[in-house]
Amino acid sequence: MIEKGKRWWALYVLCAGELMIVLDTTIVNVALPSIRESLAFTESSLVWVVNAYMLTYGGFLLLGGRLGDYFGHRRLFLCGIALFTAASLVCGFAGSQWLLVTARAVQGLGGAVVSAIALSLIIDLFTRRASGRRRWASTASSAPPAAASACSPAAC
Numbered sequence: 430m431i432e433k434g435k436r437w438w439a440l441y442v443l444c445a446g447e448l449m450i451v452l453d454t455t456i457v458n459v460a461l462p463s464i465r466e467s468l469a470f471t472e473s474s475l476v477w478v479v480n481a482y483m484l485t486y487g488g489f490l491l492l493g494g495r496l497g498d499y500f501g502h503r504r505l506f507l508c509g510i511a512l513f514t515a516a517s518l519v520c521g522f523a524g525s526q527w528l529l530v531t532a533r534a535v536q537g538l539g540g541a542v543v544s545a546i547a548l549s550l551i552i553d554l555f556t557r558r559a560s561g562r563r564r565w566a567s568t569a570s571s572a573p574p575a576a577a578s579a580c581s582p583a584a585c
Contacts, residue, residue, distance in 0.1 A: 436554045443547045446510055450540040453517070454482065457533075468526050481530045485537030486544075493545035502553065506546045513539030 457479060465475050497505045516535040523529035 439554055440551060443506075443550055446506070446543050447547050450513065450543050453513075453536065453540065454486070457482070464529070468523070468529060470526060474526065477530045478533055481534040482537040482540070485534045486541045487537075489538050489541035490545050493542035494549070496542070497546040497549060502546045502550050505542055506550060509539045509542030509546065511539075513543060515539075 461475060461478065464470060464478060465472075470478070493505070493509065513536055516532045516539055519532040520529055520536065523532055
């Protein structure tokens with residue numbers, strides 16, 4: 430069991446990780462015009478920059494949660510964040526269309542693992558004895574994704 434003070438820091442880290450994942454799904458839309466110019470995407474192939482992420486993200490949510498049950502939630506959360514960050518770095522330096530689309534797909538895989546496991550970790554951190562705090566922590570963990578979706582360029 431984690432100490433009381435460290436529990437709240439863990440909640441902040443989990444919420445920040447979830448915020449990063451949700452922001453990435455929407456913020457790429459702002460960069461699509463410059464991506465199209467610099468990598469010579471056609472209108473029809475540019476869609477795959479967004480779709481590669483969303484397809485792997487949606488496709489691996491259940492698998493990410495199940496793998497967390499087998500290998501440990503904390504370990505897989507950290508692996509998911511590392512995978513997502515590494516794929517983000519590759520996306521930033523991608524010099525070709527196929528590399529960008531592939532890196533976006535890997536980002537979706539890392540994002541799915543993080544999203545699937547984050548809520549499980551929050552529930553594990555706040556035990557049944559503190560049921561009021563547990564409800565508050567579950568609600569607080571949904572605030573960053575909701576705020577990111579509401580403030581995204583797609584919502585405006």
